Amino acid sequence: MLRTITVGLDGSRESRAAAEWAAREAQLRDLPLKIVHVWEPVPEPMAQAPLLGTETQQHWTERIPREAAEGISLRHPGVEVISEQLSGHPGDALAETAKSAELLVLGSRGLSGIGGFMVGSVGLSAVAHADRPVVLVRAMEVAADEHEPDPVGIPSAATPFLPVVLGLDVEHPDETLIEFAFAAALLRETSLRVVHGWNPPPYYAYGAPANPALHEALALNDAEALAEALRPWRQKYPDVEVVEVSRYGSAAVHVVEASRESSLVVVGRRIRRSPFGAHIGHVTQAVLHHSTAPVAVVPHS
Structure with missing residues (x-):
């Protein structure tokens, strides 16, 4: 069909x-x-x-x-x-x-x-x-909101698209979600900005802010996990420029900030067959309410 x-x-x-x-x-x-x-x-x-x-x-x-x-x-x-x-x-x-x-x-x-x-x-x-x-x-x-400004500072449908933003959980990097974002960026002939927010495990929570070396090690580990999750997709979509952003703090906050200069924000919704009904998830819920760009919610297993 x-x-x-x-x-x-x-x-x-x-x-x-x-x-x-x-x-x-x-x-x-x-x-x-x-x-x-x-x-x-x-x-x-x-x-x-x-x-x-x-x-x-x-x-x-x-x-x-x-x-x-x-x-x-x-x-x-x-x-x-x-x-x-x-x-x-x-x-x-x-x-x-x-x-x-x-x-x-x-x-x-x-x-x-x-x-x-x-x-x-x-x-x-x-x-x-x-x-x-x-x-x-x-x-x-409006259409101009999705495009970069021209030389005099005015965005229009004649200028390139702003980047597509993907909010990604590197612990559960679903293929359906990632492919949707890459395909959307390719379609718009623009870059893909992949945003990941991380926090230290509960047992590190009190020590990490006061221990710069530990904080740096955790940040490096999450950045490497993000790069690893995207490596096969970079190969599959070589024409899409990818910017990886791994930051300490709330994932929702970082995705919302990135939405201010994007043509489309892509987030996921895990499909749960629960007797208590469907759920959207707190990060996706926050992005839905606060993004300044159109938001695509992609259901995945």
């Missing part, structure tokens, strides 16, 4: 920004763009009201994806655009439709005055349950 770049659209400013990002990504990957609009059925008492009923809701559910598809086709004439309407809980429906997608793209509100996202329940649910990568895009995201 031909995969698509799928975007969830509800008519909001956030989802329209996501649709624009998804259209650019579809163009990069030479894939169709599928616009998905999910509506929850109106409860029976409300369905009888003329302004809230089924006919009114059907009108809007048809108009939103149709108008979005028309606009994207005009702005991105090389992209094949498909629209689909689904009913049910948005988070569940989007996670289900993501199974046939290369990527699922969702909008997320930018926090006023602060760089970062406000990730709603639908977005978190889709991220936690989707079997395919999910990208969250801020409402304020």
Whole structure:
């Protein structure tokens, strides 16, 4: 089955920004763009009201994806655009439709005055349950934000892409996650900045800050582990320039800092078959809420 770049659209400013990002990504990957609009059925008492009923809701559910598809086709004439309407809980429906997608793209509100996202329940649910990568895009995201500034200091779609940032746990370097990040950098013809945050083991915790030699030895060990994890991928993707960053402290903090000069941040979500439901992980959760660049969450075993 031909995969698509799928975007969830509800008519909001956030989802329209996501649709624009998804259209650019579809163009990069030479894939169709599928616009998905999910509506929850109106409860029976409300369905009888003329302004809230089924006919009114059907009108809007048809108009939103149709108008979005028309606009994207005009702005991105090389992209094949498909629209689909689904009913049910948005988070569940989007996670289900993501199974046939290369990527699922969702909008997320930018926090006023602060760089970062406000990730709603639908977005978190889709991220936690989707079997395919999910990208969250801020409402304020524009194409120029992903590119380097030109000689006069103005970024534009005509200048090179900013680096792709990968947050990597060297103790569990999953192949799916790493390959996604390398492929994204290759696609954008940009570099890949791999960020790893480390902390000393609990039994070293009290001694490390006061012992420079021990601290240096631990830092060297983690830097070597990062280089070893990336060695086969450097060979597989020789055209991708790789910058390795291994720093003491919170991984989430370092990834968020790196996001300020990136076109895309890539983080992982470990798939856990737990009776207590899916989990996102504290580092990925923090990056989702505070990154200033689009964030791709890649599920992996």
